[in-house]
Amino acid sequence: xxxxxxxxxxxxxxxxxxxxxxxxxxxxxxxxxxxxxxxxxxxxxxxxxxxxxxxxxxxxxxxxxxxxxxxxxxxxxxxxxxxxxxxxxxxxxxxxxxxxxxxxxxxxxxxxxxxxxxxxxxxxxxxxxxxxxxxxxxxxxxxxxxxxxxxxxxxxxxxxxxxxxxxxxxxxxxxxxxxxxxxxxxxxxxxxxxxxxxxxxxxxxxxxxxxxxxxxxxxxxxxxxxxxxxxxxxxxxxxxxxxxxxxxxxxxxxxxxxxxxxxxxxxxxxxxxxxxxxxxxxxxxxxxxxxxxxxxxxxxxxxxxxxxxxxxxxxxxxxxxxxxxxxxxxxxxxxxxxxxxxxxxxxxxxxxxxxxxxxxxxxxxxxxxxxxxxxxxxxxxxxxxxxxxxxxxxxxxxxxxxxxxxxxxxxxxxxxxxxxxxxxxxxxxxxxxxxxxxxxxxxxxxxxx
Numbered sequence: 093x094x095x096x097x098x099x100x101x102x103x104x105x106x107x108x109x110x111x112x113x114x115x116x117x118x119x120x121x122x123x124x125x126x127x128x129x130x131x132x133x134x135x136x137x138x139x140x141x142x143x144x145x146x147x148x149x150x151x152x153x154x155x156x157x158x159x160x161x162x163x164x165x166x167x168x169x170x171x172x173x174x175x176x177x178x179x180x181x182x183x184x185x186x187x188x189x190x191x192x193x194x195x196x197x198x199x200x201x202x203x204x205x206x207x208x209x210x211x212x213x214x215x216x217x218x219x220x221x222x223x224x225x226x227x228x229x230x231x232x233x234x235x236x237x238x239x240x241x242x243x244x245x246x247x248x249x250x251x252x253x254x255x256x257x258x259x260x261x262x263x264x265x266x267x268x269x270x271x272x273x274x275x276x277x278x279x280x281x282x283x284x285x286x287x288x289x290x291x292x293x294x295x296x297x298x299x300x301x302x303x304x305x306x307x308x309x310x311x312x313x314x315x316x317x318x319x320x321x322x323x324x325x326x327x328x329x330x331x332x333x334x335x336x337x338x339x340x341x342x343x344x345x346x347x348x349x350x351x352x353x354x355x356x357x358x359x360x361x362x363x364x365x366x367x368x369x370x371x372x373x374x375x376x377x378x379x380x381x382x383x384x385x386x387x388x389x390x391x392x393x394x395x396x397x398x399x400x401x402x403x404x405x406x407x408x409x410x411x412x413x414x415x416x417x418x419x420x421x422x423x424x425x426x427x428x429x430x431x432x433x434x435x436x437x438x439x440x441x442x443x444x445x446x447x448x449x450x451x452x453x454x455x456x457x458x459x460x461x462x463x464x465x466x467x468x469x470x471x472x473x474x475x476x477x478x479x480x481x482x483x484x485x486x487x488x489x490x491x492x493x494x495x496x497x498x499x500x501x502x503x504x505x506x507x508x509x510x511x512x513x514x515x516x517x518x519x520x521x522x523x524x525x526x527x528x529x530x531x532x533x534x535x536x537x538x539x540x541x
Contacts, residue, residue: 108307108309109309110307110309111307111309113303113305113310114239114247114300114306114310114314116305117238118250118251120296121231121235121250121251122250122253122254123254123289123292124184124188124289124293125231125251125252126258126262127192128227128254128258129254129258129259130258130262130266131191131192131195131220131224132224133259133262133368133369134198134278135157135160135213135217136369136371137266137267137372137386137390138275138278139372139373140376140386141270142213142275145202145275147206148206148210150501151501151505152210153373153501154497154498154501155497155498155501156213157365157369157370157497157498157501158493159217160217160218160220160221161365161490161492161493161494161497162218163217163218163219163220163221163225164224164486165221165490167225167226168229168483168487168490169341169480169483171225171229171479172226172480172483173479174226174479175229175478176477176478176479176480180230180234180297180323180479181297181298181299183226183230184226184297185293185297186223187223187225187226187230188289189286189287190222191224191286192282192284192285192287192289193283194216194283195279195283196279196280196284196287197279197283198212198213198216198279199276199278199279199283200276201216201276202274202276225483226479228466228486229479229482230479231466232248232466232469232473232482233323233324233482235251235466236320236323236473237300237319237320237323238300239314239317240313240317241317241318241412241471242317242412243409244409244467244471245405245406245409245422245467246405246406246408246409247467248464248466248470249401249402249404249405249466250401250402250405251466252401252465252467253398253402253460255368256395256397256460257394257398258394259367259390259397260394261391262282263390266282269281271382299321300314300319320478323478340477340480341480341484343538344480344481344484344538345484348531349532349533349534349535349536349538350484350485351531352527352528352533353468353472354484354485354488354489355488355523356523356528357488357489358488358489358491359521360430360459360462360489360492360520360521360524361489362492362520362521363433363459363517363520363521364493365492365497366500366517367393367394367397367456369496370497370500370504370513371393372386372390374510375389375390377504392453393455397459400429400457400463404460404464405467407424407425408422408425408464408467418535418536419533419534419535422464422467422468422471422535423529423532426464426465426524426525426528427462427525427528428458429458429459430458430462430521430525431525432454432457432461433456433521434455434458434518434522435451435458436451436452436514436517437514437518438451439451440511459521465485465489469481471537472535472536473537473538474537496517500513
């Protein structure tokens with residue numbers, strides 16, 4: 093009997109418990125995405141103070157807001173190619189260091205005259221966009237390589253929800269820095285914080301088979317669940333498969349499913365860029381708040397967006413576990429969330445500040461609940477070109493980051509009101525719903541073989 097117990101104990105010892113390094117990787121993606129979104133949205137928090145200091149109008153602010161997205165869109169395909177060619181870890185690390193450096197130097201723009209300062213800000217924002225371009229395709233690649241299908245929805249929505257928590261955490265901090273020390277201090281602090289995160293990334297993030305803290309049991313578990321654990325290894329050893337970028341792009345663009353997903357992401361990002369750029373200005377100009385108040389109030393809808401983003405992934409993965417198809421599990425939260433986000437239309441007809449904030453919080457929750465785009469990209473991108481397909485997805489999506497800030501700038505400048513701007517954003521939410529219902533069709537991984 094004792095020998096039997098010793099035999100069982102020995103078997104247990106011989107089969108070590110599965111590690112959970114993938115959650116550490118996800119925490120790192122969440123943290124870096126926090127910094128990523130805080131850096132790209134810092135200009136909106138400091139926007140009213142910067143505008144008054146430099147004496148510029150709403151149209152000029154719209155162009156400054158859009159500078160990031162011009163570069164971000166242009167660099168998506170090259171960024172995706174770099175990820176496929178050199179791997180997520182190295183390309184992402186270089187991006188973190190560069191965008192943090194360019195964010196830091198935005199704080200020097202105040203040393204120039206008004207016209208020169210606008211040019212400096214535009215150029216530096218443009219460079220931040222270039223450096224950040226591999227970030228979300230990189231997130232998608234890392235999630236696809238570290239997480240099995242049944243955990244991927246939650247993982248993708250967790251890193252994606254960092255965009256909301258970035259506002260929760262950093263909007264009050266940046267508002268206080270701007271209020272007490274000037275808008276330049278915000279850029280200096282955020283840039284320095286990003287450089288610190290660059291060194292942490294180098295220590296924490298590795299491919300599944302290269303990570304010293306991930307044991308064979310964990311790697312086997314995620315591989316059996318559909319994780320592409322050799323993705324970065326393949327990117328270094330099978331470069332010949334990526335020698336026909338033009339042909340790959342044509343195959344991606346010929347997919348009705350992907351085209352529908354791209355259209356929806358463009359529309360989804362119209363809401364993203366309204367909240368990232370013009371929402372604090374809306375609170376100051378249309379609702380009479382000061383910059384410190386706007387920084388704190390802007391964090392309230394962001395809390396709801398964060399909650400919606402997390403619940404979206406949980407809800408989607410729960411549907412999968414209960415036997416629903418991947419198509420139903422991914423589309424249902426998107427359609428529900430985008431429909432809910434149209435509630436912001438009510439803000440055009442009321443003047444009670446607390447109620448406006450509550451409705452914006454509800455709309456932001458809906459936006460978060462509909463934010464499954466990157467989970468879908470992890471589900472459908474061909475393994476031979478996951479970086480390129482993610483870059484194409486992000487390129488289409490962030491064209492909205494060019495159009496939305498400029499369009500709203502013209503709407504506000506011409507009408508003297510934000511009412512038309514809210515209608516502009518709502519129309520995009522409804523178009524996203526239409527695209528998923530009538531264009532996308534079945535959601536499944538694209539295969540080139």
